[in-house]
Amino acid sequence: MEKINPKVTAAAAAAAATTVLCWGVGLAGLDVPGEVQGAVTVLLVFGAGWITPAGRHAA
Structure with missing residues (x-):
């Protein structure tokens, strides 16, 4: 099972x-x-994905 x-x-x-x-x-x-909740979600998810390293299993 992959992480x-x-x-x-x-x-x-x-x-x-x-x-x-x-x-x-x-x-x-x-x-x-x-609509504001959705926009905040998009911004936080984008920011979290941007600053988080991909790890060893990234394609």
């Missing part, structure tokens, strides 16, 4: 972080539209 590429792991963690971030902002009383 998951570090870039994939970082992207998944960034997507989960967006969910928690928007949930916390909602608890603070601010409404975050779905």
